[in-house]
């Protein structure tokens with residue numbers, strides 16, 4: 001497990017967290033290469049479908065990052081996210097998937113340090129969890145006859 | 148050794164097959180009735196909210212979803228410690244009676260009647276419902292179709308959906324009926340009573356007046372002396388919706404009578420490695436294998452067994468027919484598998500009469516259909532009498548009403564051992580060394596299990612339908628010697 | 637015009653779809669005029685061998701109901717695919733896995749142990765499980781293999797059309813049959829139903845603004861008969877379910893449970909319902925939100941009631 005390099009997808013809201021990630025980058029703060037950033041216009045755009053899709057094609061963890069409550073440029077977007085993620089986590093748990101594989105955080109454009117810290121701690125926690133076997137599972141469920 | 152496969156014979160929570168092994172001299176060595184399917188409802192119900200169980204468990208069977216829906220709803224009453232309102236109980240029983248009328252109609256006319264009306268040796272192409280209609284008259288055919296159709300309307304009107312109803316809740320039902328609906332149901336109930344009478348007359352004309360058939364009904368080939376099980380009301384009369392389970396021994400003496408909550412003390416299930424379906428038996432007698440008699444825990448749960456287990460019918464016309472049946476068969480209990488068809492028609496008449504009683508009840512249109520449960524759910528057992536046998540649902544939940552454990556003993560399962568025995572006996576008696584195995588002969592074997600009404604989905608179709616049967620005979624090396632098949636081609 | 641050749645088959649199914657296929661009332665005569673049923677195990681003389689002998693693509697259309705649960709189901713699905721020009725997944729089991737697909741929260745081992753050992757009526761001291769091959773004194777008996785995971789038809793063979801519903805309503809069935817009879821076939825992959833929009837569109841209940849502070853379970857309240865059930869806090873799946881049934885359940889005062897599958901364009905019905913529900917929860921306070929969603933006792937089993945095998949995740953991961 002030591003050399004496990006997790007694949008992590010981070011959905012970053014364009015207006016805050018993406019800028020925060022950018023700041024972290026330009027300020028040369030260290031954050032793990034495991035993170036693949038996908039820029040979205042608002043955390044409200046991150047439907048449960050996208051999170052599940054990421055997990056089902058092999059992501060070991062999914063980060064959803066949005067503006068702080070009250071700061072969403074589309075007013076309600078991140079409140080929606082605030083309600084979706086806990087419900088989604090309950091669902092994941094029932095699927096036997098550790099709820100820690102999905103995390104929601106609020107990161108503003110000026111919080112480059114927070115971005116780096118979230119990215120680091122999330123990556124570490126995914127490393128501790130080990131790889132998600134979802135992808136194999138999906139393959140095997142296609143033709144699985146034993147188990 | 149030769150092996151005859153009858154595969155697939157029918158549906159029973161899926162498909163089914165019969166394997167008949169012949170001795171080297173051509174006699175029958177043994178018979179196995181296999182159910183090659185399992186779907187795992189008891190397991191995946193765990194984690195589901197209890198109140199969803201009536202709609203979940205009915206997906207076990209689209210032929211008798213009403214039975215699962217009802218047993219489950221009653222298990223919920225017990226689980227939530229709630230007494231349904233009087234109107235709710237009546238609406239449930241009214242729907243359930245309409246269901247019995249359609250289900251028994253289907254079974255008798257589409258599955259059973261062809262053998263009797265056309266004769267067991269008639270060509271398969273004629274031995275079907277169309278043949279029956281041609282012989283008995285178009286008018287009867289129309290009545291069969293109308294009865295089924297109208298009672299399905301009753302089911303949808305009360306239950307919300309035509310195939311998988313959605314109205315059952317702990318403490319009641321989701322929907323009341325209005326006067327207009329009531330009046331229409333009353334008309335349907337009355338014509339169902341007439342249809343029940345007519346059906347018994349048909350049985351009288353074609354079976355009882357024909358000595359050859361009557362002899363077949365009474366022959367040892369189609370007889371098994373087992374325990375009989377059925378649900379009875381407080382007067383020990385047959386009831387489908389509610390009451391206690393009564394079991395009588397092969398002599399007709401009461402062996403036990405239990406409330407749903409005590410079922411674990413009375414029934415156990417045996418497992419064999421060659422079928423996915425278990426074999427229930429009477430726990431206090433024990434599993435002794437596939438044998439009849441007082442020392443074997445095998446019981447039957449068919450229309451005839453229900454009549455055996457009860458002291459009579461709760462409605463007048465059905466009671467008359469009940470008395471007539473036992474006097475013709477030489478007393479109670481009767482163990483003639485083929486007489487099950489007769490008992491089924493008596494039950495049909497009872498269900499129709501019961502519909503009339505219920506639909507005329509002044510309470511039936513009352514809006515008082517729900518009691519909201521307030522107690523903490525824990526454990527509940529619900530039993531109804533399904534057309535194919537006593538149906539038991541048993542749930543254990545956490546304090547939020549989430550299913551932790553679920554156990555189901557499904558209608559046909561009760562008869563699994565007896566079905567195997569009936570097939571074997573018929574096969575042993577009919578397949579003899581040196582005697583050619585004809586299609587008619589195989590049909591007689593099929594007649595041995597058809598009375599159990601193995602939840603044949605074909606039973607529910609209006610097109611010509613007969614349980615398909617394919618028999619392949621193999622020699623000792625597994626080479627195919629002969630292939631016969633029957634059905635409609 | 638030559639008559640169409642149609643095959644009907646049931647795999648892991650409850651039989652409700654078989655009944656529904658032909659519960660088309662007097663239209664059955666129109667069907668009989670236009671089509672011959674060449675293979676129908678429960679109604680017609682049944683022989684796998686006969687089907688094997690048919691030339692490939694000699695059946696015009698196969699209406700296949702039931703999911704793929706055993707090796708036998710899979711074998712017949714492949715056989716019928718080869719013999720049929722058009723393969724139709726008929727009913728929720730075959731289209732999405734349906735309620736029996738909830739079995740994918742567990743696996744074969746767990747199911748067997750429960751059914752054949754743990755259930756309180758079972759008496760099985762030898763811990764016997766059914767086997768695919770068993771030696772009995774007289775010879776050998778076979779059973780098909782019970783798979784670990786329930787699969788949809790489309791996960792097993794190429795499917796041309798889908799007919800939603802558990803079971804499909806009469807008018808939905810007729811829509812599919814009519815398309816076959818008239819030859820006016822929609823593009824491959826179409827889910828055949830009258831409505832592409834949600835059940836809500838067909839529901840006569842009064843709809844207002846949906847804002848939910850508390851979810852109720854159906855036994856806890858007597859809902860107002862006129863107003864949208866979801867607005868009253870019942871988990872009505874109508875907002876995320878394809879219409880076509882005529883909103884039967886809400887009209888019986890019961891929430892829709894989602895049997896017609898996802899609305900047009902949605903891939904994962906459960907994720908869609910989850911999303912829709914989150915939007916109407918009336919709170920912006922994380923603690924309160926948690927409290928509200930804790931009233932949903934079985935989110936995965938509710939959101940994926942009919943579509944677990946067809947979901948993105950397909951089954952639970954069992955350690």
Ligand code: SF4
Nearest residue numbers: 650652653728729802
């Ligand atoms: S879709 Fe529903 S009605 Fe059809 S077979 Fe499956 S459970 Fe039965």
Ligand code: SF4
Nearest residue numbers: 836839864865872874
């Ligand atoms: S009751 Fe259900 S189907 Fe009807 S409008 Fe409300 S959410 Fe939609």
Ligand code: SF4
Nearest residue numbers: 881885892893894895
């Ligand atoms: S209301 Fe929903 S669950 Fe009920 S029949 Fe329609 S789609 Fe199916």
Ligand code: FES
Nearest residue numbers: 013042066072073
């Ligand atoms: S704009 Fe950043 S979360 Fe909505």
